[in-house]
Amino acid sequence: MKIQITIFLIISVLLSCSSNKELELPLVDNIALERSLLKVEVLAKDLDVPWDLEYADDGYLWFNEQLGTISRINLQTGEIQKLLRIDEVWKKRTAGLLGLAVHPDFGNNPFVIVNYTVMVDSIISNKLVKYTLQNEALVSPQVLLEIPGNTAHNGSRIKFSHDRKILWATGDAYGFDNAQSDESLNGKVLRINLDGSIPKDNPDPRSYVWAKGFRNIQGLTLDDKGNIFTSEHGDAIEDEINLIQKGGNYGWPHIEGFHDLEAEKQFAKINKALEPVYSWTPVVAPAGLNFYGDLAIDEWKNSLLLTTLKGKSLRVLKLSEGGKSIIDETVFFDNHYGRLRDVAVVPSGEIYVATSNNDWNPQPGFPLQGDDKILKISLTKATTKEPLKGEKPKAELGMDxxxxxxxxxxxxxxxxxxxxxxxxxxxxxxxxxxxxxxxxxxxxxxxxxxxxxxxxxxxxxxxxxxxxxxxxxxxxxxxxxxxxxxxxxxxxxxx
Ligand code: HEC
Ligand SMILES: [Ca+2]
Ligand SMILES: [Ca+2]
CATH class of the missing domain: 1.10.760.10 (Cytochrome c-like domain)
Structure with missing residues (x-):
């Protein structure tokens, strides 16, 4: 009897290891593109504002929740492993556990970098902290930087550059002069060595600042050549997508969006400010941004995928051949899953999107059952639901x-x-x-x-x-x- 059970166990373990079967998940929608058919499935649900999704080469999708937890999902089994709860996180409105990045060579460098807001003696600040994954636990927190924060405009996103530096895109912390000030690390894209020191080849070797003049960055990604793109919330007008140049000045608070006003042109001329590659008025509240390269979904190759909060949609921003400008925009899921916070792409071409319907700004009709969720978008051979389609962004509003x-x-x-x-x-x-x-x-x-x-x-x-x-x-x-x-x-x- 005992032997039989043991043999049975061994066989089932062997079977489960060798089976390369695709993970079965609840299907919620189909999408029809020009040629490809896609399916949308629920990978995870009942989450509390998942802020950042990141794929690591350990085969896991990492994510954090604004309240202070860090988890990872095994993409073969769907199993969620909660790794850490950071108790000192101060969550209010858009403050909390925000950006998360995993080292691109995670097997050899098992580092996770996060940014979160804390409040000590009524002073709000944002910490950039490095954790190490050891025996399935995140240990040895090391504070790399700490900068001023606020109840809003804390950003933030974190990514590794192709040369393995940490990029941290910060908000202006409601101090509008911060963005232009070389003394402040707010309203910037910062570039930092893995040990927290300043890289020698930064524009100023004594400063973490890589680029300046930002209001509140909510998306950060790199294309396959290493070009850096950000998404940023405008005030009442002019949300932006920027292509980040070393030492670039992106204008805020003196310039919003394109350089169309006389005062903006003046400022741009004197300060060599750079124009966004794309801008929205009325605003859509752009958030998570991820480059989609030469991957499985043909129609979306060479584009930026963008989730929007106010715009409650996933937008596919097609890049020009040279990859430096946006030539087309298609809107998916308009008002369908609610506010969308982040998007991640895995090397096999599947896409993961996080909803944000339990955040500080609830919308009528949301949250939906199971919110917040992480949705998986991938190719399929046939549709079982009336497929959703992409739409062109709405044209001028008229006088209604x-x-x-x-x-x-x-x-x-x-x-x-x-x-x-x-x-x-x-x-x-x-x-x-x-x-x-x-x-x-x-x-x-x-x-x-x-x-x-x-x-x-x-x-x-x-x-x-x-x-x-x-x-x-x-x-x-x-x-x-x-x-x-x-x-x-x-x-x-x-x-
Ligand atoms: C980004 C968020 C935001 C947007 C967009 C916005 N408002 Fe407001 N609005 C506020 C806030 C915050 C206050 C309260 C400010 C205060 O008390 O000092 C306010 C106050 C007001 C008030 C005063 C209400 C009262 O009872 O005191 C009116 C009227 C108003 N808004 C109208 C509008 C209209 C019309 C629009 C669109 C054209 C608009 N708002 C867009 C955030 C916003
Ligand atoms: Ca700008
Ligand atoms: Ca402008």
């Missing part, structure tokens, strides 16, 4: 107040005007909305800064008078507010 509100205001104040408690005020029967029109117009033209919680209402003075009039008339007449409309002339008079 509801549509304009949806694009410019709803990400904060919500489609139904209810806002987010303690963060974004409700616009329903708010005195500011239904009361005197002049102060309301000033809020839109100048913006507001809520000193208590550090949230800002951006200025919308860049919009046309007709557009502002349409939005204000809309919010004054919706949701039970019944205040008179506002005309474009009244806006002109109040400029």
């Amino acid at each position: 107040g509801k549509q304009l509100y949806g694009s410019y205001c709803a990400s904060c104040h919500k489609e139904d005007g209810t806002g987010v408690h303690d963060i974004f005020p409700s616009l329903i029967r708010s005195q500011a909305v239904v009361g005197n029109k002049e102060p309301l117009i000033q809020i839109l033209l100048k913006g507001l800064e809520n000193k208590e919680n550090g949230q800002m209402m951006p200025s919308f003075s860049f919009m046309k008078d007709e557009e502002l009039a349409a939005i204000l008339t809309f919010i004054r007449q919706e949701w039970g507010n019944s205040a008179p409309p506002i005309s474009a002339n009244t806006i002109t008079e109040n400029r």
Whole structure:
């Protein structure tokens, strides 16, 4: 009997080792591209805001959760291994455990680099910490850098460059002068040796700064030639994708997006500032970014894959042949899985995407059951569901107040005007909305800064008078507010 069981065990172990069968996961959708068919499956669920996904050459997909956990998933078995909970992580709004990178030669250099926010004696800062994987545990934390933080604009993303330096893309920590200051490490792309020292071939060998002038970077990737791309949140307009040059100045806070205003052109000329390769107005809140090279999904070869938060979509940004500009944009999953935080690509060409529906900015209709999830996208031979298709980004918005509100205001104040408690005020029967029109117009033209919680209402003075009039008339007449409309002339008079 005993022998029989032992033999049975040995055989089953041998079988499970030798079987190269594909992991079976719950199918949620199919996608039809021009030629290829894809499937979307759920790899992991019930997660708490997975912030960063990274594939390591140990065959695992690594991920962290904003609250402070680091885990990895065996892509052959789907098994999740939780490795560490970092107790000192301070999670609030967009602060918490953020960037994560694994060494590209993980077998020989089992290092994991993370960035997280801490609050000590009411001072907020961001730490860059190196862990070592030893006997299935993350040990020997070593703080490489610590820089100022805030409740928002902490970035961040981390990646290894092709020459094995650490790249850390930081936010301006709400200090708008930080981004241009050579004294500050905020609002920068930093380049750091694995031991925390400054690489000798940095633009200034005494400084970690590789490039400057960023507001709040949320995506970082390298193409197969080692070119660095970032994604960055604009304020009310002009989200950006940048191609990072050594020593480059990317303009913030003096320049937003393309160099189209006279003042921006002036600043760019004097400071040799560089233009983004791509920009969005209205904003989409670009987040995770990953280069898709010469891999399995033919239509997506040589592109940047981008997840968006406000835009609630996966975008395929096709690169030019030389790889230095974006020539086409296709939108997938528009509003389908909700906010998407990060995207990873594995060498066999499969794609992993993390949802972010339990984060600080909940959207109507979300979270969905099982959120947050990690979704797997891969080739398939046949579809069993009515396939989803890519769409072109929406064209100009026209003068429809509801549509304009949806694009410019709803990400904060919500489609139904209810806002987010303690963060974004409700616009329903708010005195500011239904009361005197002049102060309301000033809020839109100048913006507001809520000193208590550090949230800002951006200025919308860049919009046309007709557009502002349409939005204000809309919010004054919706949701039970019944205040008179506002005309474009009244806006002109109040400029
Ligand atoms: C990035 C987030 C964000 C966006 C986008 C945004 N707002 Fe706001 N808004 C805020 C915040 C934060 C406040 C509160 C600021 C304060 O109290 O100082 C606010 C305040 C307001 C107020 C005053 C409400 C009150 O009761 O005091 C109005 C009106 C308003 N916003 C309208 C709009 C409109 C219209 C749009 C779109 C054109 C818009 N907002 C876009 C964040 C935002
Ligand atoms: Ca810029
Ligand atoms: Ca501009």
